Amino acid sequence: MACEISIIVPVYKVENYLNKCIDSILGQTFKDFELILVNDGSPDNCPKICDDYASTDQRVKVIHKENGGLSSARNAGLKIAKGKYIAFVDSDDFIHLKMYEVLHSNAKQYSSDIVICDYLKVNEGDVLNSDEPNLRYKEEHYTNIEALNELYGNKGVKFVVVWNKLFKKHLFDNLEFEENKIHEDEFIAHQLLYKSSKITYIPIQLHFYLQRKNSITQAEFCIKHLDFIKAYKERVNFFMTINQFDLQKKAEYSYIPLFFRYYYKAKNEVPNSREELKRLKSEFCFSLFSFIKNPYFIKKEKIGWFIFVINTSLFDSLVQKRLRNF
Template sequence: MKSVISIIVPVYKVEKYLDRCVQSLINQTCKNIEIILVDDGSTDNCPDICDGYVERDTRIKVIHKTNGGLSDARNAGIREATGEYILFVDSDDYINLDTCEQFVLTIDDNVPDIVVGNAKSIENKNTSNIQHNFIASRKVVTGKQYLKAELKSRTMYMMAWLNMYNRVFILNNNLEFKVGLLHEDEEFTPRAFLKAEKIISTDIVFYNYVIREDSITTTKNKAKNAEHLMRTCKELELIYNEIEDAELRRLLMDSLVNKFLSIFQAAGLHRKEYSYLVDKSFLRGKEYTIRNKLRVALFIFNKKIYYYVNKFGKYLKR
């Protein structure tokens, strides 16, 4: 029987967390799934652990490959997948046990390109919701309509693992992840939604996103992250320039302003040694909301003042 959902799990040096993740998959209430563990050249015990799962559950496949990064591992999983739909789960996270069942019930006969879910962010013992604003009960909209609604409410999250994707849709549109890129979801997700003709947004909270001290998002030296995200912004600019819907184009360009200024602040790019990363001209003409018009005006006037105004403002809110 063909699996309804293929769950792709990139695995790299996560032996401490892997079992929690895999247990959340093999114990799904919907049994008609396949689980693809992609060992991305892990140098710990993960390869052996993955092989052990295969012996215990016939729904599990393991791909052993040389290290190529998260994007390369996900792409390898996509090529191996046979399910009608694909879910991405990072190996240090986990999903609720009724996730696949809830998604299957949502699909019905609609055959959507993407089904959107929601998540909980977990850091130490603190949790918060990653919740989309646009939830129309099983109403099918286009990806562009969805993007416009979510961008207006500032709840368009770019994490690829928040969504379930139609496998044929991914293959037909060559929607692979860009290899060698940090923050690969920021580049992949907008492209996917711009191509999608059928989106179903749900109120399903299924994903548990665990923030670790040694993760990419929490690393202290964020210069490399900044360089990759700045490059992504410029690549997305080329795509967004081709969008005919003027309002959507402006909203997406405005979202690039948010990405640019956010990584500038987080990575401390006001310092002289990072001046090569900061292209002020990139921001000009992209700001759309009043908030971003003011932010860009201050940034262009003086990036150091912009940095310290934001830093001081955050300190006051603590």
């Protein structure tokens, strides 16, 4: 049955948090939605919790699937979504009871393709009055290019993550989350923003982002964290493809320092990362002449890149010497 909003919640090993998450969604003052719970092969009590909610509220739909990761679960939810708008909530987070009332009313009033709210980081055990935030605010409106520039401003993370947003469903036509990746929002954010005609930002904290020690973002550095570099490089390539050269240079300015930081972190801390680092270096070398033209970097930095490409051992020794001097 058609509805206004499809809210997609991937579920995996969160039995201690899932009830709070679901209750905050089902208690929304905005009622015309479906809640799609995607059990991503969770080995704990989560599948039963999902089924129990579905048996008591007809708005709840449950998908049971083999474990495929967060992107796979979101994509599975998108395939059955009936709403005019799409929203995502991570299953260890929770939301303000008026979140979708506020986002939806702004989407309708301003014909916005994406509406974004602020979020609040919370720790386990924090007691919050999540019922009555200050709902007085001054909304901000952006074109797609203006919003893409915000990726490199002080609202960067807010414009990247998908769980603080309401999207028109058409934005996901021929577009899905890249699977088998972490930092998955970084791979899709710029594409969603570019497909939008109007983006509205609401500067109030309506999403509560739980900080827990065993989450993916808190995990020990491993080779999968190199996906962050890949996402940033894909964004560089994307801006070049759409002829947005100022954005391309900004993207390069973010990508290159991240490349070297993660490259050497993996090289020093992650066993068996040699082949992956070789591929990443090859991608870096392929774009070197574009990087050289970037006005945001000084000459000394550009000389360093040439040394890295031509004689990595020499560059390694310079890096280690610099680290010893800190």
